[in-house]
Amino acid sequence: MTYKNTILFLFIIVLGFSSCKKDDEETFIPAPVRDRAEQQITDKDSLLNYLQTHYYNSSAFTTPGNYSYTSIIINELPRDEQGNYEDLPDPTNNTLLIDAVETLNILIDDVDYEYYVLRLNQGGGDNPNFTDDIRINYSGNFLDGEVFDNTVNADTPLDLTSVVRGWRDVLTNFNTAVGLVENPDGTSDFDNYGFGVMFLPSGLGYFASPPPGSGIPAYANLVFKFELYQSGVNDHDNDGILSHLEDLNNNLDVFDDNTDGDTLPNFFDTDDDNDGVPTIFEDIDNDGDPSNDDTDGDGIPNYLDASSTQSNQEEDN
Secondary structure, three states: OOHHHHHHHHHHHHHOOOOOOOOOOOOOOOOOOOOHHHHHHHHHHHHHHHHHHEEEOHHHHOOOOOOOHHHOOEEEOOEOOOOOEOOOOOOOOOEEHHHOOEEEEEEEOOEEEEEEEEEEEOOOOOOOOOOOEEEEEEEEEOOOOOEEEEOOOOOOOEEHHHOOHHHHHHHOOOOOOOEEEEOOOOOEEEEOOEEEEEEEOHHHOOOOOOOOOOOOOOOOOEEEEEEEEEEEOOOOOOOOOOHHHHOOOOOOOHHHOOOOOOOOOHHHOOOOOOOOOOHHHHOOOOOOOHHHOOOOOOOOOHHHOOOOOOOOOOOOO
């Protein structure tokens, strides 16, 4: 198996993973694929109804601190005997979600996705790149409150290219922790990390294709509570170009950037222009960055220019 084929094999495996899955075995029957724009209208109505009829324990987070996602309690408004929603109970300590969330939008393939974020702590560290590995604790819920996935610690990093799209849109707008706090018992905890809740339409989740065995139905709107601790940059193909810089059209999606039109997107392709010279060897000035080398001056860096085949492995370099 060639190196490029090995990368392709790994690429296919990565696509099979997600941030939220279980080991339960079940028969997988693909759902019919709906129109994304029409589904987004339905999802928006469902999410807005949820936000208007659910509240959280806001008084628990009035002072700065390092909270656990388990501290976030979301409840449905009480109903009267006729099934109508009653007023918010104990408004001193509780807040309707619709009055607390930020409304955000992102345009993907001409579909305007609206999603919502409850920002309880911004965090004091760095913003992750959308292709980074991150360390995070989280809980995934359906709108009915059922938990379909959660973590108890952040020992295993997650690759943001292998999770649902909404994570990349939300978590890159939070910050990681500023460091560690040493506890008297010798343990340590992260300090001042990004902390909140995201409310995602199915189009920023799994849409029609949830992972088999996950227990997640097609077209499910998803709620994630999270604590964002750390991030680390990725160079998935070790070609000298950090993966987030291989998003040439700046749409926060590295899977649709494929300069040479082969089977691999650039961030998984060791030779982005298929000129026979690996990208890592097109760093002619040996400064560790192949993207700033343009030997023929045509405005296209060598690593994306099939007509520029100079290599830093040649004897005259």
